[in-house]
Amino acid sequence: MSSLRTATQLGVNPADSRRGFLQDLGAGFGTLALASLLDGDGLLAAAPTGYALAPRPVPQPARAKAVIQLFQNGGVSQMDLFDPKPELTRRNGQPHPSGVETFQLNNKNVLLASPFKFQRHGDSGMDFSELVPHIATLADDICMIRSMYTFHNNHPHAMHMMQSGRISPGFPALGGWLCYALGSENENLPGYVVLRDPAGYSTSGKLLWDNGFMPEVYAGTEFSTSGTPVHHLHPPASVLAAARSNDLDLLGDLNQLHLRGNAGNSELETRIQNYELAARMQLEATRVIDVSCETAATRTLYGLDDPLTAGYGNRCLLARRLVEAGVRYVQVFPPLEPTMQPWDNHGNIEGGLKTICPRVDQGTAALIEDLQQRGMFDEVMVMWTGEFGRLPITEGADGRDHNRHAFSLFMAGGGFKPGLTYGATDEFGYAAVENRVSVHDLHATMLNQLGLDHTRLSYLHNGRHERLTDPEVTGARIVSDLIA
Amino acid sequence: MCRVFFIFKESFPGFARMRVSHEDWISLKGEGQLNDPFLLEHAGHACERLAISADLEDTEQAIAAAYLQILSRTPSPAELARCREYLAKQIDVYRSAESAHDAAAASRLAVTDLCHMLICANEFLYLQ
Numbered sequence: 001m002s003s004l005r006t007a008t009q010l011g012v013n014p015a016d017s018r019r020g021f022l023q024d025l026g027a028g029f030g031t032l033a034l035a036s037l038l039d040g041d042g043l044l045a046a047a048p049t050g051y052a053l054a055p056r057p058v059p060q061p062a063r064a065k066a067v068i069q070l071f072q073n074g075g076v077s078q079m080d081l082f083d084p085k086p087e088l089t090r091r092n093g094q095p096h097p098s099g100v101e102t103f104q105l106n107n108k109n110v111l112l113a114s115p116f117k118f119q120r121h122g123d124s125g126m127d128f129s130e131l132v133p134h135i136a137t138l139a140d141d142i143c144m145i146r147s148m149y150t151f152h153n154n155h156p157h158a159m160h161m162m163q164s165g166r167i168s169p170g171f172p173a174l175g176g177w178l179c180y181a182l183g184s185e186n187e188n189l190p191g192y193v194v195l196r197d198p199a200g201y202s203t204s205g206k207l208l209w210d211n212g213f214m215p216e217v218y219a220g221t222e223f224s225t226s227g228t229p230v231h232h233l234h235p236p237a238s239v240l241a242a243a244r245s246n247d248l249d250l251l252g253d254l255n256q257l258h259l260r261g262n263a264g265n266s267e268l269e270t271r272i273q274n275y276e277l278a279a280r281m282q283l284e285a286t287r288v289i290d291v292s293c294e295t296a297a298t299r300t301l302y303g304l305d306d307p308l309t310a311g312y313g314n315r316c317l318l319a320r321r322l323v324e325a326g327v328r329y330v331q332v333f334p335p336l337e338p339t340m341q342p343w344d345n346h347g348n349i350e351g352g353l354k355t356i357c358p359r360v361d362q363g364t365a366a367l368i369e370d371l372q373q374r375g376m377f378d379e380v381m382v383m384w385t386g387e388f389g390r391l392p393i394t395e396g397a398d399g400r401d402h403n404r405h406a407f408s409l410f411m412a413g414g415g416f417k418p419g420l421t422y423g424a425t426d427e428f429g430y431a432a433v434e435n436r437v438s439v440h441d442l443h444a445t446m447l448n449q450l451g452l453d454h455t456r457l458s459y460l461h462n463g464r465h466e467r468l469t470d471p472e473v474t475g476a477r478i479v480s481d482l483i484a
Numbered sequence: 485m486c487r488v489f490f491i492f493k494e495s496f497p498g499f500a501r502m503r504v505s506h507e508d509w510i511s512l513k514g515e516g517q518l519n520d521p522f523l524l525e526h527a528g529h530a531c532e533r534l535a536i537s538a539d540l541e542d543t544e545q546a547i548a549a550a551y552l553q554i555l556s557r558t559p560s561p562a563e564l565a566r567c568r569e570y571l572a573k574q575i576d577v578y579r580s581a582e583s584a585h586d587a588a589a590a591s592r593l594a595v596t597d598l599c600h601m602l603i604c605a606n607e608f609l610y611l612q
Binding site for chain 2: 234235236239240242243246247249250251253254255257258259278
């Protein structure tokens with residue numbers, strides 16, 4: 001339409017139109033190597049060249065193309081869910097022989113047995129406690145890692161570690177790294193979407209999905225889980241479509257003129273792209289979060305008709321719909337019950353776990369089962385994890401304190417070995433002692449499954465090629481035993 | 485003032501780290517600002533203030549006054565030309581859609597839109 005005339009009026013080369021200028025911004029995004037758009041895909045045919053989330057070729061063979069992270073913040077108690085410890089039961093009430101590292105001050109060095117019964121499930125014989133009967137049905141489908149360890153025993157630091165490989169904020173999250181490396185497969189949606197309980201945030205709030213030193217387009221975007229996915233996504237009814245179209249053209253031109261005086265400012269570049277993405281999102285995002293088209297069987301599978309399971313189940317279902325639509329990374333947070341850190345059972349471990357487990361068990365299992373039924377299981381990697389584990393000793397009367405030395409998590413799909421129980425903790429579950437896996441090892445392995453070399457994936461920042469795993473410092477390695 | 489910070493929170497890194505209500509968080513950068521009723525309302529107020537001292541049907545005068553009020557400077561020749569083109573288009577839209585019963589009303593709607601776009605522009609959010 002008027003872009004060439006506008007460019008002339010602005011006194012610039014007609015080839016340097018608003019769109020052309022955006023195309024030229026490739027260099028402004030530093031080290032991004034923007035690939036050609038996928039041919040033959042109608043959805044992508046209209047994607048603007050130079051778009052920071054344009055899909056990029058995978059440098060090496062990939063087993064997965066998307067990730068759903070089910071982040072169980074608070075510190076899941078490994079010896080009460082996934083890692084049975086008969087010796088802990090046998091020596092309940094006795095002192096821990098060597099003492100343990102604690103975080104809170106009201107710990108007694110007294111061993112506390114799990115109040116829950118364990119049972120082996122499936123052909124693999126994977127152990128689960130009675131708290132997670134739905135997840136237990138997936139014993140032959142998931143890859144359980146019992147020997148995880150991390151580097152800090154406070155929530156914010158450990159959550160940042162799981163998110164970004166660093167204990168401090170200011171670094172991009174894994175989801176941002178994947179969008180930077182791979183782009184997104186749907187130009188009408190963000191590459192990294194966050195789904196949390198509408199009731200609030202974890203202790204680190206929005207920092208968990210921060211873009212750090214990368215452009216803002218690589219930050220996680222929160223979607224509301226009902227109604228309008230993003231606040232004020234649609235113009236008020238009084239705004240005429242033709243008038244809004246003129247608005248956007250003007251705004252784009254004014255921002256481009258402003259950018260010329262601030263060359264290389266990635267925040268400004270990203271804001272321009274965000275305006276364009278937001279405009280394209282109006283239809284697509286609303287369509288994706290509308291679960292009314294799902295079958296009754298699917299609603300039942302995710303527990304959407306039960307108030308206890310509906311919230312988290314809905315977020316799990318939305319996660320499936322988002323990756324189905326081409327979103328690269330979806331992060332799901334649990335219900336904020338009994339507390340904003342729902343797995344943080346400093347007291348009443350039995351009551352706390354009985355509150356949170358039924359709320360996440362069914363939705364988690366439903367997601368994996370649904371992905372399998374739809375043939376998406378191989379291409380979508382599911383990660384169920386907290387930020388650290390809990391201690392085998394008693395805090396207060398009946399709680400457990402934070403533990404950075406051992407925790408359990410499971411991976412599913414994306415080429416992780418199904419039915420594998422990997423690694424082991426000591427006799428009480430305090431420390432990972434066999435086949436230890438660090439958070440950086442896990443990140444390296446995940447990147448490998450997504451077709452990325454963790455030693456080479458880097459972003460130049462302040463003269464340093466920053467990497468998610470920083471392998472020379474952390475010793476990160478691909479854990480090949482975990483890969484099918 | 486607080487409401488303004490919430491709307492533009494994405495542009496204030498320190499502020500974006502504060503914990504606020506659910507609704508305040510769920511906005512996507514640009515579009516949230518474009519469609520926020522608060523900003524639409526205040527664009528109208530800005531236009532009302534302009535009308536006190538400027539003839540809104542004189543597009544050059546209206547543009548210059550809007551820049552001075554919102555961005556504290558006069559527009560460059562390129563900006564002036566672009567905004568003049570924009571106002572002409574907006575006036576046509578409002579006249580053909582019969583949103584405005586006469587030229588003065590159409591000009592007022594168009595200048596309100598111009599104020600809105602200047603408030604949403606990156607320059608309004610980023611100090612140099």
